[in-house]
Amino acid sequence: MKKTLMSWMGAAALIASAVVTQADDNPFLGAWAFTTPDGGAGWLGVKEMPGGYLDGSMLWVAGSVVPVDSIVVTQQNGREALIIYRVYDENRKDKDGKVFRTQRYVDTIFGTLDGDTIRFMQVSPNRNGKGVNTSTFTGKKMAPIPPAPDLGKVKYGKPIKLFNGKNLDGWRLTDENAANGWFADNGILVCDPKQEEGKPHKNYGNLRTDAEFEDFNLTLKAKVEKGGNSGIYLRGVCEIQVTDSYGKNLDSHHMGGLYSRVTPSVSAEKPAGEWQEFDITYCDQHVTVKLNGKTIIDNAAVEGCTGGALWSDITKPGPIYLQGDHTGVMYKDIVLRPIEK
Numbered sequence: 001m002k003k004t005l006m007s008w009m010g011a012a013a014l015i016a017s018a019v020v021t022q023a024d025d026n027p028f029l030g031a032w033a034f035t036t037p038d039g040g041a042g043w044l045g046v047k048e049m050p051g052g053y054l055d056g057s058m059l060w061v062a063g064s065v066v067p068v069d070s071i072v073v074t075q076q077n078g079r080e081a082l083i084i085y086r087v088y089d090e091n092r093k094d095k096d097g098k099v100f101r102t103q104r105y106v107d108t109i110f111g112t113l114d115g116d117t118i119r120f121m122q123v124s125p126n127r128n129g130k131g132v133n134t135s136t137f138t139g140k141k142m143a144p145i146p147p148a149p150d151l152g153k154v155k156y157g158k159p160i161k162l163f164n165g166k167n168l169d170g171w172r173l174t175d176e177n178a179a180n181g182w183f184a185d186n187g188i189l190v191c192d193p194k195q196e197e198g199k200p201h202k203n204y205g206n207l208r209t210d211a212e213f214e215d216f217n218l219t220l221k222a223k224v225e226k227g228g229n230s231g232i233y234l235r236g237v238c239e240i241q242v243t244d245s246y247g248k249n250l251d252s253h254h255m256g257g258l259y260s261r262v263t264p265s266v267s268a269e270k271p272a273g274e275w276q277e278f279d280i281t282y283c284d285q286h287v288t289v290k291l292n293g294k295t296i297i298d299n300a301a302v303e304g305c306t307g308g309a310l311w312s313d314i315t316k317p318g319p320i321y322l323q324g325d326h327t328g329v330m331y332k333d334i335v336l337r338p339i340e341k
Contacts, residue, residue: 028073030141032118033304034118034138034312035311041309041311042058042139043304046071061307062308065306070084071083071084082111086107087106089103090102090104091103106125107124108123118139119136145301148284149283151288154281154339155340157339161334162320163184163331163334170211171208173206174205174206175206180205181193181194181324182324188332190330193328206233208319209321213319213320214235214317214338217337218334219334220332221276223275224243224276224329225329228243229243229326231243231323233319234280234282235318236311237306237310237312237318238287238306239309240256240280241255242323242329250265250266250267256278257297258297260306262297264296267296268294268296270292276291277291277292279291282302
C-alpha cells in the first residue's frame with residue numbers, strides 16, 4: 001500500500017506541469033454514482049461553470065449534497081486524472097472541554113478512468129496527526145437524464161395498498177440489527193423511537209416494503225410531532241422530506257423537498273401535529289410532489305441519490321422506505337399505483 005500511495009502522491013505532484021483537459025474533451029464531466037469503501041451510497045457531479053472553471057458536488061452516504069472544496073482535472077502523458085479536495089475543521093479541546101485550537105484536515109481523492117468507471121483512491125490524515133488512511137472504491141458514469149415525461153399521458157396500473165392497517169406484513173427494517181420502533185395502531189403506521197433514560201442510546205431502524213417498484217404514483221398521509229423529522233424514500237434512494245418546517249423559508253430540507261436537491265416552489269405544509277397529504281409521482285427520473293393539494297415540485301429532474309440511500313444506482317427498482325431513526329412519526333393511507341410502460 002505504501003508504494004501505491006507514493007505513486008498517487010507522485011502523480012499529484014505533477015499537477016503543476018500537467019496540461020489541463022479542455023471542457024469539450026473532459027471525460028469527467030457529468031454525474032457519477034459510487035459505493036464508498038464501507039458500502040454506503042455516494043454521488044459525484046462535475047460541471048463546467050460560466051468562465052470555464054470546474055465545479056464539483058458530492059454526497060457521501062448521509063446528509064446533503066455539498067460542494068467539494070476543490071476539484072482539478074488534469075492530463076499527464078495522455079492519462080486523465082481527477083483530484084478532489086475535501087476540507088474539514090475539527091476543534092481541539094483541553095481536559096476541561098474548552099476549545100483551544102481548530103485543526104484543519106484535507107481528504108484527497110484521486111481518480112483515474114477505466115471506460116465508464118472511475119477508480120478512486122482516498123487519502124485521509126488520521127486526526128491525531130500520525131499517518132494516513134488509504135482506501136479505494138469505484139464510481140460508474142450515470143446516463144443522461146431522460147426528457148421530462150408528459151404525465152397527462154401516463155397510464156397507471158391497479159392501486160396497491162402498501163399498509164394493511166393491522167400489522168407490518170409486507171414491511172421490514174432496512175437494517176435487521178437496528179431497534180424496531182414501528183408498529184400498527186388502529187389503521188396508522190406508527191414509529192416511536194423512544195430512548196430510555198440512563199441506558200445506552202438505541203439506534204432505531206428505517207422501514208421498507210418487501211416489494212420493489214419502478215415508476216409509480218404514491219399517495220399517503222404523514223404526521224410529525226413538534227420538531228419531528230422523517231422521510232419518504234422513492235425506490236429506496238431518493239428522499240422526499242417529512243419534517244416540521246411550518247412557517248419557515250423555502251428550503252430543499254423542508255417538508256416535501258427532494259432532500260438537498262430540489263426546493264419546493266411554494267410552502268404548503270401544515271403545522272406539526274396535523275396530517276400532511278402527499279401525492280408523489282416518480283417517472284422517467286423526474287419527480288412531482290403535491291403537498292396538501294398544492295404542486296410544490298413539478299416534474300423536476302432527479303440527478304442522483306440522496307443521503308441515506310440504500311444504494312447509489314437510481315435507475316434500478318427499489319422499495320418505498322420510511323425514515324424512522326430520527327423522531328416519532330405516523331403514516332396512513334399508503335397507496336401506490338405502478339406506471340405501466
